[in-house]
Each structure stands twice: as C-alpha cells, then as structure tokens.
Amino acid sequence: MELDFTKLNSLAFAGFTEIPPEKQPSKTPSEPFLEDGRYKTPPEEENALQGQIEGLQGISNLQREADSIKEERERAKAVYREYQKNIKTSGQLQTALLKGARQGEDIYSLFLKAVKAISLMTSNKAFYSQIEDDIKTIYGAGLLELKPLELELEEVEGRLQRLREAYQRETEPADSLQRIASAIKAHEQRATQLKGMLAQGGESLTA
Numbered sequence: 786m787e788l789d790f791t792k793l794n795s796l797a798f799a800g801f802t803e804i805p806p807e808k809q810p811s812k813t814p815s816e817p818f819l820e821d822g823r824y825k826t827p828p829e830e831e832n833a834l835q836g837q838i839e840g841l842q843g844i845s846n847l848q849r850e851a852d853s854i855k856e857e858r859e860r861a862k863a864v865y866r867e868y869q870k871n872i873k874t875s876g877q878l879q880t881a882l883l884k885g886a887r888q889g890e891d892i893y894s895l896f897l898k899a900v901k902a903i904s905l906m907t908s909n910k911a912f913y914s915q916i917e918d919d920i921k922t923i924y925g926a927g928l929l930e931l932k933p934l935e936l937e938l939e940e941v942e943g944r945l946q947r948l949r950e951a952y953q954r955e956t957e958p959a960d961s962l963q964r965i966a967s968a969i970k971a972h973e974q975r976a977t978q979l980k981g982m983l984a985q986g987g988e989s990l991t992a
Contacts, residue, residue, distance in 0.1 A: 871905040878902040929986035
C-alpha cells in the first residue's frame with residue numbers, strides 16, 4: 786500500500802508558515818500619502834511645526850521689544866547728560882554775570898550771558914539765537930552801537946581765523962578748498978564792513 790504525503794506536507798507547511806491575522810503587519814502605511822502620492826505630514830507633526838514657527842516669531846517679537854527698550858533708554862540717557870551739561874554751564878554763566886557786573890562789563894555782554902543761561906535752563910536754543918541775531922542787526926548794524934558791533938567783529942574774526950587754518954590743512958578735494966576760500970572771502974568782507982560801521986559809530990559819539 787502506497788502512502789500519499791503530498792497533502793500532509795502541504796498542510797504542515799501551511800500550518801507552520803501562516804501568520805495569525807493579529808500578528809500580520811498592517812496594510813495601512815504608517816505615513817499617509819495624498820492622492821497624488823505626495824507625503825502628507827501627520828497632524829501631530831503639523832502642530833509641532835506650527836508651534837516651532839510661532840515660538841520663533843515670539844522670540845523675534847521679544848527681541849524687537851528689547852531693542853526698542855534699549856534704544857529708549859539710550860535716548861533718555863542722552864537727554865539726561867545734555868540736561869546735566871546745561872545745568873552746569875548755566876551755573877557758570879551766573880557766576881560770570883555776577884563777576885562781570887562787579888567789574889563793569891558792558892551791558893550787552895551781560896545781557897547775552899543772561900539770555901544764554903535762560904536758554905540752557907529751558908532747553909530752548911532758538912531763544913538765544915534769535916535774541917543774539919536781533920541785537921547784532923538792530924543795535925549793531927541798525928543803531929551803530931559800538932559794543933554789539935565789536936562783539937560781532939570778534940566772532941567774525943574768530944571764524945575767519947579757523948577758516949584760514951582749515952584752508953591750510955585741506956589738501957583735497959578741490960571743491961572743498963573752493964568752498965572754504967569762498968567762506969574766507971565772505972568773512973573778510975564782513976569784517977571790513979563791521980570795522981567801517983565801528984568807525985562810523987565812533988564818529989557819531991564824538992560829534
């Protein structure tokens with residue numbers, strides 16, 4: 786009698802090789818894909834990525850705020866330093882006023898020092914500049930008062946000296962030399978005018 790082991794072998798092979806359903810790998814891929822086959826980020830990863838982006842944006846906003854606060858502090862420090870400087874200078878001017886009045890200094894110089902002190906204490910530079918210009922124009926060129934003319938001549942000659950020194954130092958470019966030369970010429974002309982007005986004012990006093 787001949788035995789047929791074919792079916793027996795096939796059954797045995799099937800029994801040993803077949804993996805139970807619960808142990809078989811999932812047919813669903815762990816990483817989902819879009820319909821066109823492109824990779825689709827899972828919601829968990831999308832949320833994590835969005836959180837990182839928002840975190841970076843938050844850091845950037847904080848940095849800008851910190852920079853803004855730092856700039857504001859630097860401006861406040863600069864204002865405070867300027868204020869302290871003005872207080873110191875105005876105090877020196879007050880001392881000069883007391884000393885000048887005792888020594889008989891001319892009233893125009895004393896007046897301008899007082900105006901300068903007020904301008905510094907109020908942080909109003911235009912206040913002093915306007916009064917100084919008016920005194921030079923009205924009391925000097927207009928009324929030919931000697932002291933205002935002398936004060937302006939002193940300032941003009943001081944600027945003229947500095948311009949001449951700058952012209953000697955300057956080597957290039959040529960247009961810079963030309964501008965300095967033009968300024969020198971204008972100051973020389975103004976100095977000549979002031980000297981003429983001083984002479985005219987002196988004659989009116991002796992007449």
